[in-house]
Amino acid sequence: xxxxxxxxxxxxxxxxxxxxxxxxxxxxxxxxxxxxxxxxxxxxxxxxxxxxxxxxxxxxxxxxxxxxxxxxxxxxxxxxxxxxxxxxxxxxxxxxxxxxxxxxxxxxxxxxxxxxxxxxxxxxxxxxxxx
Numbered sequence: 634x635x636x637x638x639x640x641x642x643x644x645x646x647x648x649x650x651x652x653x654x655x656x657x658x659x660x661x662x663x664x665x666x667x668x669x670x671x672x673x674x675x676x677x678x679x680x681x682x683x684x685x686x687x688x689x690x691x692x693x694x695x696x697x698x699x700x701x702x703x704x705x706x707x708x709x710x711x712x713x714x715x716x717x718x719x720x721x722x723x724x725x726x727x728x729x730x731x732x733x734x735x736x737x738x739x740x741x742x743x744x745x746x747x748x749x750x751x752x753x754x755x756x757x758x759x760x761x762x763x764x
Contacts, residue, residue, distance in 0.1 A: 643734045643738060646738060647738045659739055677715075681715060687709055691707060
């Protein structure tokens with residue numbers, strides 16, 4: 634599949650977003666899409682079982698540098714998404730991105746520029762971003 638730019642994606646969203654043109658509609662659809670991403674992760678655990686969540690308190694060893702800390706932190710995930718769960722999550726995350734781009738369109742924001750700025754903040758702050 635050919636690589637597309639953020640602006641190409643945002644333009645396609647603008648062209649095909651017909652029914653839900655109200656900011657209220659788009660915001661509620663975005664919330665619903667994000668909830669569906671969360672639900673798909675939960676179903677991967679509870680229905681399929683391809684992944685498990687083994688959560689506990691994170692321990693922060695005092696003798697590690699901030700750079701080493703990333704490798705010491707747990708994701709609390711065990712297993713790998715099966716092909717079906719990966720497909721579902723791919724679709725649901727895609728819908729969330731669609732409505733995020735639609736929000737940008739309605740508010741006259743540049744989706745690609747927001748991504749570039751966020752990338753710049755992540756790169757410049759590095760481990761000090763602490764998110």
